[in-house]
Amino acid sequence: MARIIFLPMDFSALINPKSYAIIGASRNPRSATNRLIVGLLKSGYQGKIFPINPRADEILGVKAYSDIEAVQMPIDYAFLAVPARFAVDEVKKCVRAGVKFLVIFSSGFGEIGNVNLEEEIQRTIRGSKTRILGPNCIGVYSTESKICYFSDQIPEKEGPVTFLSQSGGIMRTFIWTGFTRGFNLRAGISFGNQTDISVQELMEFFLHDSKTRIIAMYLEGVKNGKAFVTTLKKVAAQKPVVILKTGRTKRGEQAVISHTGSISGSNEVFHGLVQQTGAIQVETFEELCDVLTMLSVLEDLQGLSRNVAIVNTGGGFSVELTDIAESFDLNIPEFSQDTRERLKSVLPDVNTITINPLDLGASGFDPRISRQVFEILNDDPNTDVIITVREVERFGYLSKELGVEDVGKMHAAAMRIDGKNRKKIIVIIPKSWETSENFQRYQAFQDMLHQQHLPCFPTPIRAIKTLKMVVGHINLHENRQKK
């Protein structure tokens, strides 16, 4: 009997196209297509660029063509930016020209009720080798081939995250948030109305993509719920998947329909189904980015658990931190006898408390003391994760007091245990006194810690909620493997 082997669609040429055509390329430097070409020229993209414009010989110094069929070379990626009413004609030409992936940027389709127009496009590509992304999308951001929609946001930093986004605007904000929050992208795909290529196909491809360690998604609605959940279950069992789905409320749903033309469906049903797949579902864009910071910054998730040691260092966040840890169901176990005795031997008697939550009092501002504390806690058998607060607002006078240039460096070094960090350390760096000087201290301190694979968050609640979500994800998978 013949066996049918299901091979996932190969999207390599979509993220690493050897040729890139821009249909409707404009000479106007303010237009999206012109800026896109500027971006391709300066990003270091190595493929061929083909501006298509019947009234131009060249655009930005690149030879232009009257028509996609006039190119007479294989086109991996074509970006279509003509008004919706001309789209079908252009799709026909692309099919004839054998374009592999056609990205339809134009809006004015299903999202405003023009469902017929989308159906006509579907009929046009049927049986051809042309696949369509969109319409109503901005296409692909790829740090490998250096293609991008945004001329001011060219792909530089490669990272482990692939982002699949129903909204181009969210993708843009997601990418630039990652630049300074500690996560970077392998690729970003804005898929819009999913008239042809579905998010399921994309998930399936990136599951097998070795450069993608984490898949993140922004969804407004799901077109084929059953297929989506089946694929998600398969993918989330093998790679961490983080999902932000909006359109959760009635009015939000209304906003969704006009934005990408999807029906967002009952959120409760969706959430319940996603829960079972092992994917992490978040409720806000900020949470999405926080989870990606944690997943990206940590080298691995080994040993991550609900058993936290809380290390307070004078200042006011100690009680709030403990409150929040408890209200999010984290454990704050007693330290072992040995840990407590060793802590007592290095800490002053006054204003310190050697139980968990540990209060170092003002002595915690001294990185020489906190280094010893982290070394002791590294050996504690009862706790797996250390959570601590460092206020950069104090770094100025602390540096003066210790006669060093930057006490932040010492505080970062204090969390790098000489042997090996057996504990994950999560650092809360509040952003409170937001002067330029403190901002720079914040960013430098965060970057140092991220390089040491210690994830940073600006508030106790964001750190703890993120930890809880990631630990919940791990536990679900471990329980599955045990079964």
Added chain:
Amino acid sequence: MARIIFLPMDFSALINPKSYAIIGASRNPRSATNRLIVGLLKSGYQGKIFPINPRADEILGVKAYSDIEAVQMPIDYAFLAVPARFAVDEVKKCVRAGVKFLVIFSSGFGEIGNVNLEEEIQRTIRGSKTRILGPNCIGVYSTESKICYFSDQIPEKEGPVTFLSQSGGIMRTFIWTGFTRGFNLRAGISFGNQTDISVQELMEFFLHDSKTRIIAMYLEGVKNGKAFVTTLKKVAAQKPVVILKTGRTKRGEQAVISHTGSISGSNEVFHGLVQQTGAIQVETFEELCDVLTMLSVLEDLQGLSRNVAIVNTGGGFSVELTDIAESFDLNIPEFSQDTRERLKSVLPDVNTITINPLDLGASGFDPRISRQVFEILNDDPNTDVIITVREVERFGYLSKELGVEDVGKMHAAAMRIDGKNRKKIIVIIPKSWETSENFQRYQAFQDMLHQQHLPCFPTPIRAIKTLKMVVGHINLHENRQKK
């Protein structure tokens, strides 16, 4: 029959002392007392400073005294920084010297179980004219008299907020957060263990203080619950009161006992009692600061309600914003027919939606269009509050496109309606791509809007949660007045 008239304690000399003694003043520039004197000298404090140190003739150029009794002048404010075991002797001297307010900085009292020591202090001042703040506190920060505990945080900007804080660390962070978040202080009082002066007495005084428009409190526990709630009810009926109470969970409570020696009590009971008083209770430090930003930045609370117009301007936060508004029970009413027609006349057809939530598409990036939109919405009869998002990350290329130096200025001006803003406008400025350049844009844009009395928040959820809390507070008071 004789009538007993209850006069609240007069704390004028505590916040505006004519004389300030530092008992245990040190010559060591790293010590707290030495830094405190540095602060008083540079802050512009106009009163007399008396360092007390039996082994010094002068400290930082200020004549020192061997003993508080040796000063032989009336002392309004004495700051006591000697180890707890010497405290009683010093309190006795202060009583003999007729010190008005004695701030006991030292810790090592009830918060570590030394209840007897506190009782002895209470006996020592009984019947005298000396009142004690603390122990285990950092005393007073006053923008009127310019006294402060922190040498690097001298009181400069006067504001409408008085902050009563059980924790000195939280007070420090609160003050510096306000500097850049848009709220400033009339006074901050760190009251520690409340061995004598209670938070009730302080509330009562600031209720009648004309320079205090808003009272904020950080509490870890309440010593006399009944008196506290009675006073709070009276005060909150006349001035907005915002309360952050930690020690809400079992472990948080444990952390509280060791921090300030209070019993934090059942949070549910406390929360229920506070609810009835009309005070606003928040759960995190960030929420505390957000509510104070809104209360401080708005000139008045007139017309603030749950009826919001959501104005989205291309980009990805539109659906999330609508979702969150709905999940926090805000109303998103239909615009009037007139509003919709006027909106249609100024907006392009493509990619815009003229219902509430309003989607301006990319045209919203243009401040000339958004100015017209705000003018139209200013007349809409169905909505009271406008919520909108501006991403400073786009300001660079938008300025270039429009050929202006700073599109932020135009966006801020677009929200200043020529006649009069009849609607409160709340602006979300996400902090996502945190480069130095964007940070400066963020801060400058926020400050411009705050000067126009439009409060800013970095995420949809923080803006909406804050609005909901403040509106809840107003409604409660209005309902009371109707009864």
